[in-house]
Amino acid sequence: MASTRPSQLFRNKTAKIAAIPMIVTALFVFVGGTVWTVVYSFTKSGLLPRLKWVGLDQYERLWATRKWLIAIENLAIYGICMLVLVFVIGFILAALIDQKIRFENTIRTIILYPFALSFVITGLVWQWMLNPEFGVQNIVREWGWESFTFNPLYNADIAIYGVLIAGLWQASGLVMVLMLAGLRGIDQDVWKAARVDGIPTWKTYIRIVIPMMRPVFITALVIVVTGIVKIYDLIVAQTGGGPGISTEVPAKYVYDMMFKASNLGQGFAASTMMLLTVLLVVIPWAILEFGDSKKHG
Amino acid sequence: MNNSIEIKNLDLEFGSVKVLKNLNLEIGKGEFLVLLGSSGCGKSTLLNCIAGLLDVSAGQIHINDKNVTWAEPSERGIGMVFQSYALYPQMTVEGNLSFGLKNAKLPKADIAKRVKRASEVLQIEPLLKRKPAALSGGQRQRVAIGRALVRDVDVFLFDEPLSNLDAKLRADLRVEIKRLHQKLKNTMVYVTHDQIEAMTLADRIAIMREGQIMQLGSPDDIYGRPVNKYVADFIGSPSMNFLDGVIQNGAFTVGDLTIPLTGYEFVSGSAVDGPTTMGIRPEHVLTGELVDNAPVQIDVDVELIEPTGSDKLIDCQLAGHDFRVRMDGQAQVFAGEKLRLGVDPSRASLFDVATELRL
Amino acid sequence: MVEASATALDGPQGPKPRKVFSRRNIFLYGTLFVIAIYYALPLYVMIVTSLKGMPEIRLGNIFAPPVEVTFEPWVKAWSQACTGLTCNGLSTGFWNSVQITIPSVILSIIIASVNGYALANWKFKGSDVFFTILIFGAFIPYQVMLYPIVILLREIGLYGSLSGLVLVHTIFGMPILTLLFRNYFTSLPEELFKAARVDGAKFWGIYFRIMVPMSLPIFTVAVILQVTGIWNDFLFGVVYSGPESYPMTVSLNNIVNSSQGVKEYNVNMAATILTGLVPLTIYFVSGRMFVRGIAAGAVKG
Numbered sequence: 001m002a003s004t005r006p007s008q009l010f011r012n013k014t015a016k017i018a019a020i021p022m023i024v025t026a027l028f029v030f031v032g033g034t035v036w037t038v039v040y041s042f043t044k045s046g047l048l049p050r051l052k053w054v055g056l057d058q059y060e061r062l063w064a065t066r067k068w069l070i071a072i073e074n075l076a077i078y079g080i081c082m083l084v085l086v087f088v089i090g091f092i093l094a095a096l097i098d099q100k101i102r103f104e105n106t107i108r109t110i111i112l113y114p115f116a117l118s119f120v121i122t123g124l125v126w127q128w129m130l131n132p133e134f135g136v137q138n139i140v141r142e143w144g145w146e147s148f149t150f151n152p153l154y155n156a157d158i159a160i161y162g163v164l165i166a167g168l169w170q171a172s173g174l175v176m177v178l179m180l181a182g183l184r185g186i187d188q189d190v191w192k193a194a195r196v197d198g199i200p201t202w203k204t205y206i207r208i209v210i211p212m213m214r215p216v217f218i219t220a221l222v223i224v225v226t227g228i229v230k231i232y233d234l235i236v237a238q239t240g241g242g243p244g245i246s247t248e249v250p251a252k253y254v255y256d257m258m259f260k261a262s263n264l265g266q267g268f269a270a271s272t273m274m275l276l277t278v279l280l281v282v283i284p285w286a287i288l289e290f291g292d293s294k295k296h297g
Numbered sequence: 298m299n300n301s302i303e304i305k306n307l308d309l310e311f312g313s314v315k316v317l318k319n320l321n322l323e324i325g326k327g328e329f330l331v332l333l334g335s336s337g338c339g340k341s342t343l344l345n346c347i348a349g350l351l352d353v354s355a356g357q358i359h360i361n362d363k364n365v366t367w368a369e370p371s372e373r374g375i376g377m378v379f380q381s382y383a384l385y386p387q388m389t390v391e392g393n394l395s396f397g398l399k400n401a402k403l404p405k406a407d408i409a410k411r412v413k414r415a416s417e418v419l420q421i422e423p424l425l426k427r428k429p430a431a432l433s434g435g436q437r438q439r440v441a442i443g444r445a446l447v448r449d450v451d452v453f454l455f456d457e458p459l460s461n462l463d464a465k466l467r468a469d470l471r472v473e474i475k476r477l478h479q480k481l482k483n484t485m486v487y488v489t490h491d492q493i494e495a496m497t498l499a500d501r502i503a504i505m506r507e508g509q510i511m512q513l514g515s516p517d518d519i520y521g522r523p524v525n526k527y528v529a530d531f532i533g534s535p536s537m538n539f540l541d542g543v544i545q546n547g548a549f550t551v552g553d554l555t556i557p558l559t560g561y562e563f564v565s566g567s568a569v570d571g572p573t574t575m576g577i578r579p580e581h582v583l584t585g586e587l588v589d590n591a592p593v594q595i596d597v598d599v600e601l602i603e604p605t606g607s608d609k610l611i612d613c614q615l616a617g618h619d620f621r622v623r624m625d626g627q628a629q630v631f632a633g634e635k636l637r638l639g640v641d642p643s644r645a646s647l648f649d650v651a652t653e654l655r656l
Numbered sequence: 657m658v659e660a661s662a663t664a665l666d667g668p669q670g671p672k673p674r675k676v677f678s679r680r681n682i683f684l685y686g687t688l689f690v691i692a693i694y695y696a697l698p699l700y701v702m703i704v705t706s707l708k709g710m711p712e713i714r715l716g717n718i719f720a721p722p723v724e725v726t727f728e729p730w731v732k733a734w735s736q737a738c739t740g741l742t743c744n745g746l747s748t749g750f751w752n753s754v755q756i757t758i759p760s761v762i763l764s765i766i767i768a769s770v771n772g773y774a775l776a777n778w779k780f781k782g783s784d785v786f787f788t789i790l791i792f793g794a795f796i797p798y799q800v801m802l803y804p805i806v807i808l809l810r811e812i813g814l815y816g817s818l819s820g821l822v823l824v825h826t827i828f829g830m831p832i833l834t835l836l837f838r839n840y841f842t843s844l845p846e847e848l849f850k851a852a853r854v855d856g857a858k859f860w861g862i863y864f865r866i867m868v869p870m871s872l873p874i875f876t877v878a879v880i881l882q883v884t885g886i887w888n889d890f891l892f893g894v895v896y897s898g899p900e901s902y903p904m905t906v907s908l909n910n911i912v913n914s915s916q917g918v919k920e921y922n923v924n925m926a927a928t929i930l931t932g933l934v935p936l937t938i939y940f941v942s943g944r945m946f947v948r949g950i951a952a953g954a955v956k957g
Contacts, residue, residue: 014859015778019786022771025830026786030793033804040803049803096688109943110692113699116939116946118888120905121932124912125698128705128921134718142717169698177947226795233890237909251891254799259895264803271799282795350850371856383847387869396865397855444851456847 041268058269071248074160079228090175098183112173123237126166156246182216225281250274301326301484307356316342318508331495332488334505340488349373376445380457382437384429390440391425394447415446435466455487504528526653529576537576538620544573552616556593560643572650579623583639591639599636706926733927739910749907755818760825761882772837777849794831816898825886840874877949880942884935904931
């Protein structure tokens with residue numbers, strides 16, 4: 001019954017046919033789309049894409065635009081604060097919940113629910129919470145602290161921190177869950193050994209547990225960073241980029257250029273810059289991860 | 298031809314790694330062949346190649362005189378039993394047994410008949426309506442064997458089928474597999490790393506290492522006349538003692554000890570001078586009254602005693618080498634005392650130091 | 657049998673005494689309580705605000721429970737709230753979101769589960785390369801691919817339509833879902849797959865008869881992941897749909913942030929809750945599954 005040997009192309013035929021959607025998506029949309037955008041970022045596209053080369057003009061203009069510079073500055077402030085705080089808060093929350101507490105499920109449910117919500121909702125709720133007339137500021141003043149001022153959404157200098165509060169509210173639950181999974185994944189004998197050796201709990205966390213959770217930290221880092229770079233809906237809903245242009249971010253700049261200002265070239269250049277930022281984080285991570293998985297066979 | 302399976306010049310490569318190297322093997326009809334080796338030796342890989350679950354890089358596989366090198370697993374006329382049982386969890390035992398037959402589009406009545414017969418043979422009729430999760434380990438493995446049985450094929454492939462069971466159950470099922478083989482008389486290829494399983498079940502054992510067959514022979518052969526030092530060391534528990542010395546003038550010398558080689562059957566017919574390793578199994582060292590009849594007698598200091606109940610293992614030094622002796626569990630020996638040992642060169646093995654091949 | 661000793665015991669014996677109100681417990685539960693309040697507060701504020709009338713809101717405290725409960729804002733948010741010119745409330749957006757979410761979820765899960773299965777069990781030359789590209793796709797900022805997809809959708813005539821959005825969600829759901837399914841199928845014992853092949857089952861036979869019945873948990877996780885993800889999407893909705901096909905999130909933003917007229921905070925908050933109702937329901941019902949979805953999506957490929 002030795003059938004004739006199928007040629008290399010048709011071996012595993014069904015599997016290949018079944019994988020066509022993936023192959024098409026990977027090649028045409030992801031690779032094709034990305035290359036297309038990068039290529040067109042060197043053209044003078046306006047309302048419509050045009051293959052008229054202008055070299056690095058779009059990039060020079062981009063870096064001379066105040067709105068873009070503010071967007072980058074905001075992204076940096078938001079990104080760094082977000083990274084530091086979300087990890088500190090997320091880890092502390094996870095460590096607290098990991099103390100074999102009662103009502104663990106209830107507390108975890110409460111901390112994580114913001115993550116189930118749309119950024120639009122998060123933005124709108126915090127817009128309301130931080131409303132100076134009715135929100136937190138008003139409440140504190142009613143308590144008797146008349147001079148209390150906390151008005152981030154109407155003060156251009158600190159508006160981005162108002163967004164940060166909302167972002168943290170939504171994302172810290174995610175990091176908490178990841179960290180908790182990491183903590184639970186650690187061999188419980190480590191804790192027993194530390195207890196026998198008389199090492200204080202906080203020291204066990206810092207010296208032993210956190211180093212053991214390196215893979216979880218790296219995964220969370222990649223997720224958080226890519227999330228930060230993509231931040232768009234939150235800004236649109238909470239501040240609309242304002243007051244003025246004080247809370248602009250790159251993703252919004254791209255959208256505004258492409259779909260409002262009919263300046264496609266600027267949009268392409270700005271989005272290419274975003275891509276570069278992400279690659280700076282993802283490529284080293286991918287080398288670490290995929291380099292490893294190759295060894296495992 | 299009388300061969301059930303023939304493997305000719307088989308190569309298998311994963312990328313640049315050669316897993317099987319120019320492997321040749323003929324398995325007779327009705328033979329029980331065990332592939333034995335430590336993990337990573339390629340024994341399971343070879344079995345998967347026979348089953349058609351891995352594509353070979355070069356060479357041929359024939360089953361029942363048909364070239365099946367490119368055939369699908371289901372077309373090869375084989376049944377396979379896996380280590381983890383691999384029962385389909387969402388199907389009942391009956392569903393598990395009949396899944397392959399349904400895929401082969403057999404008539405319903407035929408399927409029912411075969412399932413009935415297999416479940417009778419394996420005594421799993423009361424379990425037919427149960428799901429695998431409701432079975433014990435031994436029952437699961439029986440169902441897994443049943444799944445191969447219903448296929449009504451000449452060749453059974455076993456991939457470490459007993460490794461997931463506890464020691465007692467393993468011994469029981471071992472006997473059952475042997476009975477099954479006597480009853481069905483079909484060809485069985487059985488992969489294991491457990492030498493007791495191999496010795497008890499096999500007509501012939503193939504010892505594998507690094508993708509090659511080191512020795513192919515009956516259990517007696519492999520135990521009594523290992524072809525090289527690796528096989529000698531691998532087979533037998535506790536493992537063989539090795540003494541590094543030289544052969545001069547028909548006698549083996551290690552340290553201040555000289556053992557005349559009268560009675561030893563050399564592969565080449567006669568003794569060759571040169572550096573040599575002598576291997577002596579702990580159970581072949583004579584002690585007590587038997588020492589008086591031994592051609593060579595030595596006194597040693599007993600260093601350590603490991604009682605196992607049925608036996609006592611004595612650790613001592615012999616001519617500068619660690620040396621173990623197996624004695625009866627009732628023997629009166631004590632650490633620190635002297636013990637007289639006897640060595641019979643006709644039961645020893647001699648290996649060339651450079652090639653490690655049997656002399 | 658070893659004889660039990662009958663001598664009396666001195667010193668500490670039996671269970672060590674524990675204080676329920678130890679300093680550690682007070683600190684621990686106190687902290688957790690404050691944290692829980694902080695996270696729960698916005699939801700609470702949304703609900704109470706949506707149940708108040710505008711005069712009561714103007715009086716002051718957003719934390720105060722409503723004196724006079726009214727459902728008027730909810731009705732208004734659902735059917736009358738204005739975005740620019742039209743005043744249809746959120747209902748249109750809701751039905752659009754339903755029509756977008758259901759086919760997107762089904763389509764993306766079918767495609768991704770088959771992809772994941774092929775990648776886990778039927779590797780072919782180059783399959784890992786495509787998969788790596790796909791995973792990279794999950795990290796590429798969507799902004800980079802926004803415009804090429806506009807062109808693509810225009811070419812096939814789906815730009816601005818619900819079907820176009822379904823296609824976009826299917827494409828962008830593929831990386832994470834494929835990863836999810838591939839990892840799950842890889843974790844199933846390989847011997848099951850081998851046994852099924854020896855039993856003569858082929859690609860689809862193994863998929864439908866062996867793999868799918870064993871994978872109900874992961875399908876549930878995928879549904880949860882996709883329903884919340886697609887329902888909550890804003891960017892694709894804004895870019896690829898027109899006023900007729902705006903999903904609920906876009907309608908919500910338009911209603912709340914439209915600059916005309918007096919701000920009706922109670923209506924805004926009612927609209928916000930309405931939009932969040934679907935993902936919140938899924939979240940509170942699914943519980944552990946939701947968490948598992950996050951963790952599964954996050955583990956390495």
